[in-house]
Amino acid sequence: MRPGAAACWAALLWLALALPPLRDALEGSMRMHMLVQMPLLAATGFIAVRALAATRRARVLQLSGGSVPLVLAAMLAASYWMLPRALDAALADPAAAVAKFITLPVLVGAPLALAWPRLGTVGRGFVWTNLASMLAVTGWLYVAAPVRVCNAYLASDQYEAGMWMVWLAVAILFGWLVGLFVGAAAPQSATPESTAVTSSAARDRHRLVRAP
Amino acid sequence: MATSSYTPMLDRGARGEVLAAIAVAVVTLLLMMVFGLLMRMEQAQVIALGPTWFYQLMTLHGAGMVGVAGLAGAAVMWHFLSQYVTLSMRIFVANLVLFLIGVVMVLVSVLGGQFQGGWTFLFPLPTHAMGIWRNGAAALFMGGLLVLGVGFVLLHLDVARALIVRYGSFARAMGWPQLFGHDDGNAPPPTVVAATMVTIVNLLGLVSGATILVMMIVNAYLPGFAIDALLAKNMIYFFGHVFINATIYMAVIAVYEVLPRYTQRPWKANKVFLAAWTASTAFVLFIYPHHLLMDFVMPKWMLIMGQVVGYLTTFPVLIVTAYGGLMIVYRSGIRWDVASTLLYVALFGWAAGAIPAFIDGTITVNYVMHNTLWVPGHFHTYLLLGMVTMVFGFMYYITRSGPAGGDCALDRLAAGIFVLSALAFTLSFLYSGKASIARRYAEHLPEWVPYNRVSAVFAAIVVAAVAVFVVRFLARLPIATRDITRPTLPRGVQA
Numbered sequence: 001m002r003p004g005a006a007a008c009w010a011a012l013l014w015l016a017l018a019l020p021p022l023r024d025a026l027e028g029s030m031r032m033h034m035l036v037q038m039p040l041l042a043a044t045g046f047i048a049v050r051a052l053a054a055t056r057r058a059r060v061l062q063l064s065g066g067s068v069p070l071v072l073a074a075m076l077a078a079s080y081w082m083l084p085r086a087l088d089a090a091l092a093d094p095a096a097a098v099a100k101f102i103t104l105p106v107l108v109g110a111p112l113a114l115a116w117p118r119l120g121t122v123g124r125g126f127v128w129t130n131l132a133s134m135l136a137v138t139g140w141l142y143v144a145a146p147v148r149v150c151n152a153y154l155a156s157d158q159y160e161a162g163m164w165m166v167w168l169a170v171a172i173l174f175g176w177l178v179g180l181f182v183g184a185a186a187p188q189s190a191t192p193e194s195t196a197v198t199s200s201a202a203r204d205r206h207r208l209v210r211a212p
Numbered sequence: 213m214a215t216s217s218y219t220p221m222l223d224r225g226a227r228g229e230v231l232a233a234i235a236v237a238v239v240t241l242l243l244m245m246v247f248g249l250l251m252r253m254e255q256a257q258v259i260a261l262g263p264t265w266f267y268q269l270m271t272l273h274g275a276g277m278v279g280v281a282g283l284a285g286a287a288v289m290w291h292f293l294s295q296y297v298t299l300s301m302r303i304f305v306a307n308l309v310l311f312l313i314g315v316v317m318v319l320v321s322v323l324g325g326q327f328q329g330g331w332t333f334l335f336p337l338p339t340h341a342m343g344i345w346r347n348g349a350a351a352l353f354m355g356g357l358l359v360l361g362v363g364f365v366l367l368h369l370d371v372a373r374a375l376i377v378r379y380g381s382f383a384r385a386m387g388w389p390q391l392f393g394h395d396d397g398n399a400p401p402p403t404v405v406a407a408t409m410v411t412i413v414n415l416l417g418l419v420s421g422a423t424i425l426v427m428m429i430v431n432a433y434l435p436g437f438a439i440d441a442l443l444a445k446n447m448i449y450f451f452g453h454v455f456i457n458a459t460i461y462m463a464v465i466a467v468y469e470v471l472p473r474y475t476q477r478p479w480k481a482n483k484v485f486l487a488a489w490t491a492s493t494a495f496v497l498f499i500y501p502h503h504l505l506m507d508f509v510m511p512k513w514m515l516i517m518g519q520v521v522g523y524l525t526t527f528p529v530l531i532v533t534a535y536g537g538l539m540i541v542y543r544s545g546i547r548w549d550v551a552s553t554l555l556y557v558a559l560f561g562w563a564a565g566a567i568p569a570f571i572d573g574t575i576t577v578n579y580v581m582h583n584t585l586w587v588p589g590h591f592h593t594y595l596l597l598g599m600v601t602m603v604f605g606f607m608y609y610i611t612r613s614g615p616a617g618g619d620c621a622l623d624r625l626a627a628g629i630f631v632l633s634a635l636a637f638t639l640s641f642l643y644s645g646k647a648s649i650a651r652r653y654a655e656h657l658p659e660w661v662p663y664n665r666v667s668a669v670f671a672a673i674v675v676a677a678v679a680v681f682v683v684r685f686l687a688r689l690p691i692a693t694r695d696i697t698r699p700t701l702p703r704g705v706q707a
């Protein structure tokens with residue numbers, strides 16, 4: 001997809017999410033609010049930034065201090081919007097609603113889009129494992145809370161949202177692992193060498209050689 | 213069918229950081245062994261520590277041993293795996309630093325805060341201490357384990373990264389193209405297969421462990437956020453069993469790498485080998501319910517699964533490794549030194565240690581055996597004569613000064629004494645279990661004391677032998693960094 005088209009799709013998605021019918025539908029239940037509307041808002045920021053030219057993304061990344069501060073910023077902003085009080089405010093206070101529609105794309109989706117390519121397998125793995133673990137804990141908090149934590153939602157809604165979070169955490173972990181099994185990148189070297197000791201550090205070491 | 217040959221070349225010396233990790237692990241191991249000895253002496257009524265100190269030592273002994281097994285296993289894996297893939301030394305060091313921070317937190321929580329809830333921190337015990345320790349001590353202990361776990365997550369993510377870069381996917385690193393297709397003889401080496409398996413299972417286990425630890429820390433301060441005790445136990449044992457199982461799968465890499473150097477025969481990653489490791493990857497994830505066979509509220513199907521998978525998981529990797537070990541040594545002309553002897557004995561310890569677990573994993577047996585010393589008998593055989601012995605074998609291998617050796621009479625004597633006393637020590641546990649002596653009790657009935665005294669004597673001898681291993685290892689550390697041919701090669705083979 002061309003960068004311009006991607007940016008248009010991101011803007012359209014953002015506008016659609018802001019329209020009253022879709023907004024009402026998604027904010028009507030806690031699970032849709034937290035697990036559909038908010039991730040989609042973050043996705044608009046992610047898509048919009050990915051539509052930028054690579055040089056411009058690199059410049060912004062450099063000005064931001066690298067990938068780690070951006071990921072931390074995204075995690076912090078995302079954590080705020082998981083708080084029950086923030087959910088209530090987003091429903092009752094128009095200013096908080098506007099803040100949600102701005103901060104989720106700008107402070108969650110955009111930083112992740114900038115940082116993601118630079119994170120590498122270790123960084124991404126840490127994000128996924130941390131997300132799965134924290135999502136499971138947050139889900140449990142909503143399930144186990146002895147009181148209704150949101151004025152806007154019923155306790156049953158809260159329980160349902162919590163269970164969805166737990167299952168989503170399991171799905172994220174499973175999906176990430178399946179991704180590693182399938183593998184996106186081609187191996188570094190041709191497979192016929194794979195049995196031999198081929199790393200540069202090991203060329204002069206003990207070597208196991210198998211002949212066909 | 214692919215044929216294999218072996219080209220003798222120099223053995224790679226260990227990096228200083230790897231040696232530092234091994235040194236930290238074995239010095240801590242020795243300290244934990246002393247704690248274990250004190251516990252046995254308390255039960256033997258030779259000393260009088262009192263129950264508070266006993267349970268503090270028991271907690272430290274358990275957490276410490278699991279930690280050092282993980283650290284030493286990771287160091288062995290890192291040393292050999294780095295010959296096939298490019299690993300990050302910074303992350304290895306980060307794991308070591310986080311390990312040390314975690315150990316300090318655990319030590320402070322136990323020795324300063326008197327936490328004595330056992331290394332398995334089973335809910336709700338850590339936060340229901342009846343005034344013996346405070347919530348802060350429990351939170352510090354669990355926080356320490358969390359820090360330790362983060363270090364291992366980082367380490368395994370780096371291993372995952374390196375495997376993906378080199379092989380493209382976990383599937384290729386596990387040798388699936390050769391397993392499910394034509395075996396073209398290009399399957400990854402055993403070290404890579406084992407490291408992939410460990411990475412998969414440990415990442416899942418550690419995420420589960422981190423999740424329940426955070427939940428329990430929250431619950432410690434906000435008890436209104438209740439935890440389902442059965443769910444907590446499942447998550448803890450999933451994490452705990454996977455982690456401790458993975459330590460031996462990391463340490464066995466030393467067997468796969470070192471014995472072929474001694475025998476000049478390759479350890480083949482053939483279809484049977486690959487199938488065994490793939491099967492064990494799945495089984496290790498589903499076996500943990502065998503720890504919960506006495507929990508009558510567990511779903512019945514899970515208990516049956518625990519027993520069946522417990523039977524199945526005992527065999528694949530163990531059989532291919534033990535059989536492979538026998539075949540690689542048979543008529544090879546191997547010259548036995550301390551390193552090769554310990555690595556070979558470790559295969560026996562692993563195999564022998566699995567049998568009591570196999571028996572205890574049977575539901576009807578479990579009802580009467582699980583809370584006896586039979587179970588410590590199993591895991592001491594498996595870990596002391598298996599996993600830890602592999603690490604000792606690696607220590608002697610890496611500190612050899614050349615094919616001519618460097619083992620002195622003291623080394624050989626210590627190795628012989630260690631094997632015999634460790635065997636007697638573990639058998640004393642098993643025999644105590646057979647006599648229905650309860651485990652995790654600070655005070656024992658008078659009828660149980662003779663068993664404990666015998667056990668304490670052998671434990672003391674084990675500690676003395678291990679002290680020799682540790683001192684000799686530390687004294688010969690500079691040799692360990694050299695790239696030299698270490699094994700004593702079979703007759704007729706030029707080094």
